[in-house]
Amino acid sequence: MTAPAPGEGDDPALALTLFVADPLRFGGIVLRGDGPIRDALIAAVTAALLESGPLVRVPANVDAERLLGGLDLAATLARGTRVMRPGLLDAATGGVVLLPMAERIAPDIAAHIAQAMDQGSIAAILLDDGREADAMPPAVLTDRCAFAADVGALRTVPDIGHPIPRQGAAVADVQRAALAVTAAALGVASVRALTLTERAACACAARADRSAVAEDDLAAAVRLVLAPRATRLPEAVPPAAEDEPPPPADPAEGEGQAPDEGVSPPADLLLEAAAAAIPPHILDQIERRVRGSGRTPAGRAGDRQRSAQRGRPLGARPGVPGQGRKLALIATLRAAAPWQQLRRSSAPDATGRVEVRKADLRVRHYEQRRGALTIFAVDASGSAALSRLAEAKGAVELMLAQAYVKRAEVALIAFRQAGAELLLPPTRSLTRARRALAALPGGGGTPLAAGLIAAQALGERAARAGQTPLVALLTDGKANVRRDGSAGRAEAMAEAAAAADAMARAGLASVVIDIAPRPTAEAAALAATLGARYVPLPRADSAALVAAVAG
Amino acid sequence: MGGFPFSAIVGQDEMKRALLIAAVDPRIGGVMIFGDRGTGKSTAARALAALLPPIAVVTGCRFGCAPEEAARSPDYDPAAKLSVVKAPVPFVDLPLGSTEDRVLGTLDLERALAHGEKRFEPGLLARAHRGFLYIDEINLLEDHVVDLLLDVAASGENLVERDGLSVRHPARFVLLGSGNPEEGELRPQLLDRFGLSVEVRTPDSIADRVEIMKRCAAQEQTPAAFAAEWADADGKILRRIARAKTALDKLAVPDALLADMATLCRAVGADGLRGELTLMRAARASAALDGAKAVARKHVAAVAPLALRHRLRRNVLDETGSTVRIERALAELFG
Numbered sequence: 001m002t003a004p005a006p007g008e009g010d011d012p013a014l015a016l017t018l019f020v021a022d023p024l025r026f027g028g029i030v031l032r033g034d035g036p037i038r039d040a041l042i043a044a045v046t047a048a049l050l051e052s053g054p055l056v057r058v059p060a061n062v063d064a065e066r067l068l069g070g071l072d073l074a075a076t077l078a079r080g081t082r083v084m085r086p087g088l089l090d091a092a093t094g095g096v097v098l099l100p101m102a103e104r105i106a107p108d109i110a111a112h113i114a115q116a117m118d119q120g121s122i123a124a125i126l127l128d129d130g131r132e133a134d135a136m137p138p139a140v141l142t143d144r145c146a147f148a149a150d151v152g153a154l155r156t157v158p159d160i161g162h163p164i165p166r167q168g169a170a171v172a173d174v175q176r177a178a179l180a181v182t183a184a185a186l187g188v189a190s191v192r193a194l195t196l197t198e199r200a201a202c203a204c205a206a207r208a209d210r211s212a213v214a215e216d217d218l219a220a221a222v223r224l225v226l227a228p229r230a231t232r233l234p235e236a237v238p239p240a241a242e243d244e245p246p247p248p249a250d251p252a253e254g255e256g257q258a259p260d261e262g263v264s265p266p267a268d269l270l271l272e273a274a275a276a277a278i279p280p281h282i283l284d285q286i287e288r289r290v291r292g293s294g295r296t297p298a299g300r301a302g303d304r305q306r307s308a309q310r311g312r313p314l315g316a317r318p319g320v321p322g323q324g325r326k327l328a329l330i331a332t333l334r335a336a337a338p339w340q341q342l343r344r345s346s347a348p349d350a351t352g353r354v355e356v357r358k359a360d361l362r363v364r365h366y367e368q369r370r371g372a373l374t375i376f377a378v379d380a381s382g383s384a385a386l387s388r389l390a391e392a393k394g395a396v397e398l399m400l401a402q403a404y405v406k407r408a409e410v411a412l413i414a415f416r417q418a419g420a421e422l423l424l425p426p427t428r429s430l431t432r433a434r435r436a437l438a439a440l441p442g443g444g445g446t447p448l449a450a451g452l453i454a455a456q457a458l459g460e461r462a463a464r465a466g467q468t469p470l471v472a473l474l475t476d477g478k479a480n481v482r483r484d485g486s487a488g489r490a491e492a493m494a495e496a497a498a499a500a501d502a503m504a505r506a507g508l509a510s511v512v513i514d515i516a517p518r519p520t521a522e523a524a525a526l527a528a529t530l531g532a533r534y535v536p537l538p539r540a541d542s543a544a545l546v547a548a549v550a551g
Numbered sequence: 552m553g554g555f556p557f558s559a560i561v562g563q564d565e566m567k568r569a570l571l572i573a574a575v576d577p578r579i580g581g582v583m584i585f586g587d588r589g590t591g592k593s594t595a596a597r598a599l600a601a602l603l604p605p606i607a608v609v610t611g612c613r614f615g616c617a618p619e620e621a622a623r624s625p626d627y628d629p630a631a632k633l634s635v636v637k638a639p640v641p642f643v644d645l646p647l648g649s650t651e652d653r654v655l656g657t658l659d660l661e662r663a664l665a666h667g668e669k670r671f672e673p674g675l676l677a678r679a680h681r682g683f684l685y686i687d688e689i690n691l692l693e694d695h696v697v698d699l700l701l702d703v704a705a706s707g708e709n710l711v712e713r714d715g716l717s718v719r720h721p722a723r724f725v726l727l728g729s730g731n732p733e734e735g736e737l738r739p740q741l742l743d744r745f746g747l748s749v750e751v752r753t754p755d756s757i758a759d760r761v762e763i764m765k766r767c768a769a770q771e772q773t774p775a776a777f778a779a780e781w782a783d784a785d786g787k788i789l790r791r792i793a794r795a796k797t798a799l800d801k802l803a804v805p806d807a808l809l810a811d812m813a814t815l816c817r818a819v820g821a822d823g824l825r826g827e828l829t830l831m832r833a834a835r836a837s838a839a840l841d842g843a844k845a846v847a848r849k850h851v852a853a854v855a856p857l858a859l860r861h862r863l864r865r866n867v868l869d870e871t872g873s874t875v876r877i878e879r880a881l882a883e884l885f886g
Contacts, residue, residue, distance in 0.1 A: 025771075107691060111647030114687075118593070140688070143588045171768065173761055180760035189753040190589025194760060195767040202768075326650070329658055330715050431732045 033152020394542030415451030417444030477522030586751030641682030
């Protein structure tokens, strides 16, 4: 053994060592966390990687043109001959791209990088400072990265630059089966993840000069590759229960030396290793999903794009291309045309080509349809809660079913007992909505203020992202739980009124749907404070709800 | 990653069948593949393109035109002598952020600026001509780009009227879309334009997963040997496609069977004529692949989920999967 057997505490270092030794083989690594040594660590990784190939830093705000390369417009105009500029991905071929603030990468940029990773021409390091719990690097990239390491806890820069022999360590089928069972128990569907786990196990063995993969190698690979991808806790599924026992290794089939020193770790040992290594933020996600508000933060579907880049073309305006703005060529030439004679006379060496100045440049503009987000904030208190929630759920599904064309999204917040809960984060996926809403809790008091505040926060976030939010409040307006969770009708009502006032001042559009058997003065007053439409719907059914919201 | 042989793909029979049907009869109108990440969707699509024999392309034609359609290419020069080169079947991976310019083609900026010449620079559609256009995460693609793609896919021709250009060139390709319904659904009118749809799942069986790992490892370690190992099997598939293509036009579909298909479509509530037409074509291509003498009920039953499941009208209150509904209808009708 040339390297000491790594303990679990050294996992980030081990992941980095394996990655640095052969980046392209492992696709990439996600470095999460923002510890004291982060910068020093990145410097060390960079230095180690530069020994074997290029390393290119790609800022999160990069545009597709810079990423992929193309015509260098300024130089082409200046020289009158074609000047091409290589893209960042070209420059990184055979090496690594470093993506700081990976959680901010636009989906289209991520797609290009993922394509290059698929072709095996680059590997990626995704830096995610993990400050925003809901902002994760795009899943198209993280799925292609073998490792995810939490570097926030590191206090010293580990020693990572060890070369690892590429060839060697053999894996037995029974070991592969153990990995497959472990992945299934963790709810890891991606076959890519399995392949990467096997590679990691091989590299671990090679690092320790073993010719065959040992139990420790499997456990390490499971901790490094599978654990961060867990979508459920292993206890939920008894290991190996869902399939026939792993097939025994066929000695005739195993290429090279199949390890027969009795290295067949039972899957439950691996599972234990995996369960212990699931990072805390993944545990949080799993728990949220179990509670029924599952949205993998990575699935940021339908992200809004800036209007300088996408949507239907609207025409051209003066401006310098770059940063995602596209040159409108015809408009540019048209702008330059009247000046040609004048310019040519002042620049006699220019022969026959069009003289374009910076002021002539025109860029394209696009119209981006803003998506709508309907936030249902549902009073889930008291005895009527269940049927009310069921109708709200029906309304969400109906709206989604009708919303294909409009690209509208729907979210659902329920408030009851001590506070408000986001049951369905904004989505336009019917599939996801169904799953999230399958079990809806109800009963208890009415924390109206908490519900309003939660709806306002969500609405404001949506507005910042370019959406048009509408809050549909389903309540009888009778608050009796305060924001701190304590009971008290008068105080709760006062707090609710204050929250409603704040929401109105924030400029959020809303509609109050009074679901009490008889219309209540409280709900009407709430609507007045909010500046909202007031719709008494004593027998709210899904279709009527949708009609009320659609106005 | 280097090419993975088509025949070495473990399981995923439905996806493989759909891709083969599309290869035999491209008129089927594309395949939509639903499934999780990392389940080998793009690997299979890529493998199929790599499997097909090279095509003859007019030398210097930037639009990949076949010799018999040379005159339809904007690059056609009647004075020049027509020569032909062999080129691999194109496989174009359309990235998520693609703009209309890159897809349709646009004014050649270089020529325009440097030489004052108005020339069309072909886009991805021209590159995909006679091959495959693969769009990962099609449900996240801009709506107007998707509309545009479907228009061209249906007409087989790309017509550009913009930037002062007026260009038309042939663009026939098999559209392959992939997506995960959890990340935003496709509009029904868009789904309906796809000929077939498949749902890809990670293999449940541990044995299958182990087999996948083994093959991936073998391919990574010794790509050449791995390719050689599967060359025979790939060759067999290739011959099967070729035979099916020639047999396709001779295969008759009995009237009684056409009636069956119409009944089936009505029973499951598959909207529109497109469903029936696709079902018929898919059944015929499937029969041709099987080397059958005539199209029979079993061929219809085999492809009905592929051809119809994405066309069923969605019932918000009925959560029964489309596949189950089709299978139920098949069992009732065909017994």
